[in-house]
Amino acid sequence: MTCDFSYHVPTQIYFGKESFHHLGAELKKYGQNVLLLYGSERLKTLPLYQTICEQTSDLNLFELGGVEPNPRHSTVNKAATLCKEKHIDVLLAVGGGSVIDCAKLTSPAAFYAGNCWDLVTGKAPMERFLPIVTIPTISGTGTDMDAFGIVSNTETLDKVPFFHPNLYPTASFCDPSQTFTVSAFQTACGAIDAFSHYLEVYFMRPNLDAHLRCMEGFMKSILHCLPIVLAKPNDYEGRASIMWASSWALSGFTFGPTKGTPFMCHWIEDEVSAKYDITHGLGLAIILPHYLDFCLNAKSAPLYAELGVNVLGLSPTSTPVEMGKKCIEALRHLFFTTCGLPQRLRDCGVAGTDKFPEMARIACRNGTMHGFVDLTQEDVISILTASF
Amino acid sequence: MTCDFSYHVPTQIYFGKESFHHLGAELKKYGQNVLLLYGSERLKTLPLYQTICEQTSDLNLFELGGVEPNPRHSTVNKAATLCKEKHIDVLLAVGGGSVIDCAKLTSPAAFYAGNCWDLVTGKAPMERFLPIVTIPTISGTGTDMDAFGIVSNTETLDKVPFFHPNLYPTASFCDPSQTFTVSAFQTACGAIDAFSHYLEVYFMRPNLDAHLRCMEGFMKSILHCLPIVLAKPNDYEGRASIMWASSWALSGFTFGPTKGTPFMCHWIEDEVSAKYDITHGLGLAIILPHYLDFCLNAKSAPLYAELGVNVLGLSPTSTPVEMGKKCIEALRHLFFTTCGLPQRLRDCGVAGTDKFPEMARIACRNGTMHGFVDLTQEDVISILTASF
Numbered sequence: 001m002t003c004d005f006s007y008h009v010p011t012q013i014y015f016g017k018e019s020f021h022h023l024g025a026e027l028k029k030y031g032q033n034v035l036l037l038y039g040s041e042r043l044k045t046l047p048l049y050q051t052i053c054e055q056t057s058d059l060n061l062f063e064l065g066g067v068e069p070n071p072r073h074s075t076v077n078k079a080a081t082l083c084k085e086k087h088i089d090v091l092l093a094v095g096g097g098s099v100i101d102c103a104k105l106t107s108p109a110a111f112y113a114g115n116c117w118d119l120v121t122g123k124a125p126m127e128r129f130l131p132i133v134t135i136p137t138i139s140g141t142g143t144d145m146d147a148f149g150i151v152s153n154t155e156t157l158d159k160v161p162f163f164h165p166n167l168y169p170t171a172s173f174c175d176p177s178q179t180f181t182v183s184a185f186q187t188a189c190g191a192i193d194a195f196s197h198y199l200e201v202y203f204m205r206p207n208l209d210a211h212l213r214c215m216e217g218f219m220k221s222i223l224h225c226l227p228i229v230l231a232k233p234n235d236y237e238g239r240a241s242i243m244w245a246s247s248w249a250l251s252g253f254t255f256g257p258t259k260g261t262p263f264m265c266h267w268i269e270d271e272v273s274a275k276y277d278i279t280h281g282l283g284l285a286i287i288l289p290h291y292l293d294f295c296l297n298a299k300s301a302p303l304y305a306e307l308g309v310n311v312l313g314l315s316p317t318s319t320p321v322e323m324g325k326k327c328i329e330a331l332r333h334l335f336f337t338t339c340g341l342p343q344r345l346r347d348c349g350v351a352g353t354d355k356f357p358e359m360a361r362i363a364c365r366n367g368t369m370h371g372f373v374d375l376t377q378e379d380v381i382s383i384l385t386a387s388f
Numbered sequence: 389m390t391c392d393f394s395y396h397v398p399t400q401i402y403f404g405k406e407s408f409h410h411l412g413a414e415l416k417k418y419g420q421n422v423l424l425l426y427g428s429e430r431l432k433t434l435p436l437y438q439t440i441c442e443q444t445s446d447l448n449l450f451e452l453g454g455v456e457p458n459p460r461h462s463t464v465n466k467a468a469t470l471c472k473e474k475h476i477d478v479l480l481a482v483g484g485g486s487v488i489d490c491a492k493l494t495s496p497a498a499f500y501a502g503n504c505w506d507l508v509t510g511k512a513p514m515e516r517f518l519p520i521v522t523i524p525t526i527s528g529t530g531t532d533m534d535a536f537g538i539v540s541n542t543e544t545l546d547k548v549p550f551f552h553p554n555l556y557p558t559a560s561f562c563d564p565s566q567t568f569t570v571s572a573f574q575t576a577c578g579a580i581d582a583f584s585h586y587l588e589v590y591f592m593r594p595n596l597d598a599h600l601r602c603m604e605g606f607m608k609s610i611l612h613c614l615p616i617v618l619a620k621p622n623d624y625e626g627r628a629s630i631m632w633a634s635s636w637a638l639s640g641f642t643f644g645p646t647k648g649t650p651f652m653c654h655w656i657e658d659e660v661s662a663k664y665d666i667t668h669g670l671g672l673a674i675i676l677p678h679y680l681d682f683c684l685n686a687k688s689a690p691l692y693a694e695l696g697v698n699v700l701g702l703s704p705t706s707t708p709v710e711m712g713k714k715c716i717e718a719l720r721h722l723f724f725t726t727c728g729l730p731q732r733l734r735d736c737g738v739a740g741t742d743k744f745p746e747m748a749r750i751a752c753r754n755g756t757m758h759g760f761v762d763l764t765q766e767d768v769i770s771i772l773t774a775s776f
Contacts, residue, residue: 004404004628009397016392209613210629213605221598240392241598 012171019173024055030131031089036063039095070152071102076116083110093134097141101149131170137178139246140190144172146250159274176239188339189281191226197249203372216310218245264371265291271359278348285335290386295373296324356384400559412443418519419477424451427483458540459490464504471498481522485529489537519558525566527634528578532560534638547662564627576727577669579614585637591760604698606633652759653679659747666736673723678774683761684712744772
């Protein structure tokens, strides 16, 4: 039973600074007991927290803070236990991708007696689900409108993605003004994460021209708005565009009929943040130009040329390979000059290259990555070493 | 209770030539009794009909054919009566926008004792709904993935749009190969309808850069693929792009925070097809260039210039007003030279201009249309007269 693709995003999006008026009514649909998941205690000092308390004043609000970046399976287990004890009806995840991913795994874990890691590794199936409502406070991951998550096991140093069609949030409240206070560093990392979600699929060439042109539109918008919000963090429209473009990146809207591994650069970076706990978007910013450089050849160059003209606004006057180099140069300029991100893994806590072979093996799932250019484990080691 | 916008498209899309494998299972979710709505009896000669029969072999399939272009409220009343008599559980609409719109109004009419026209005019509320499954066999309207419909009353010569959030089809089976046999004329009319859905919203400037860039992508893809499928009707990828771009046009994906009347040209055309029963997309093709010409001025010209560069591939060397003229010229060339459509209303059954004042009054809802350029009833008469 196949078709070119199926598309189904049941998430209700409330977008904008007035969206929270709908929060209480949305939560109430699912029951009385709400578990608020969040990261830093700083949330308690924000007007957003007051709004949440007001909107849930006639509900029972339970809380679990301290969800860490690259969320841990042990935290999910703690949240699942709380759900069982308190008879939680709905999860409210407030924060970045990590908090929302934590809620996503908590959703089925709340109905599972064992360790949530079993649900990620496939040892046990995900069967029942708590509804998930999200309030993203940073743009980038798109996890507020997709059915993916990623979780880390600090015992085994594994970082494993998971997916289930029932993991789409039932509702997400996307208020761009919540991201005004996100630091320039995190803003850049988030936008680069979203950009990379599009770019990696774009280079896999889904068959539909309509997909390609839309992905170009989203990428163009992210690259246009990122310098704007870095210069003016309170630019509502710029923040809104980056937020909306981020939400759509992994929803399935642009995937279409791709073959192979659509997220090669992501898979490489996941191993870096699993081993060294560095910010995902920073890892991508460092690795992406080297990955693009490694994959640039006479056969792949036309893809780069199209990206250059349609997204980066380059003049189509050079050879495709030259265009490819100009694309990489433009991205480097954005990431390292405009955004001021560090350029090398060694500057971000990666002590040496000794773990690269193992990281490459896991990124390649013990084989070869089949993408728009196939990458062997040796190739991945080369990309990581160039990024070091 | 407002927010910038809310977005929620619950429709499950099965896209592609193999998608019908899922049809039986999808229908069965809702019950045993299926009402197949369709237009021409030609359906019975197609492999698609065989597929439908196979997929519903263990269900009770009832049929109502003869749904006309610009579907009539009397046909909806007939379908609603059948639903009540046969205890229909789910509607299966197979055809163009007219058949699907007929199903959309039948959905609440099946639970209403009176004339379905009451539900359109607001005399009675839409309260309960039959689930709708669609198989579009022509691209353009986007009604397979939105919650809008339009219905004609041949007694009063009214053609009235309707909307309810529960009118999203629960599933749509979008197989581009079903559109291979659509005539060049209907293919062009459908694509121009979809293009106009984007263009009219684009000129209203929703606030988000991300929306604008995506709409540009979809418009670019439609204009790129239309000549391809006219030259080669079996071009699967071209048909697929036009189909997918059409589906998204009215889903809410690109609406964002617009103000005023987003569909001025559509509202004008709706009066033409209400009075003269001409193909909607043809009416748009004739009126759109005159509408754009009328609205082009020093203030609006930058919008045209942006469209010219980002969608029509024009070089940004002229003044904005000159760019605007070039945009209109490029669209005229596509509609009338490439697609070979008739250029004037008088060539399409519009006998005279005497009804234009009344049509303008209804299009303007007795007032003025507030759009990217405001249009008085006199202005609309001018546009209609230029199109005549």
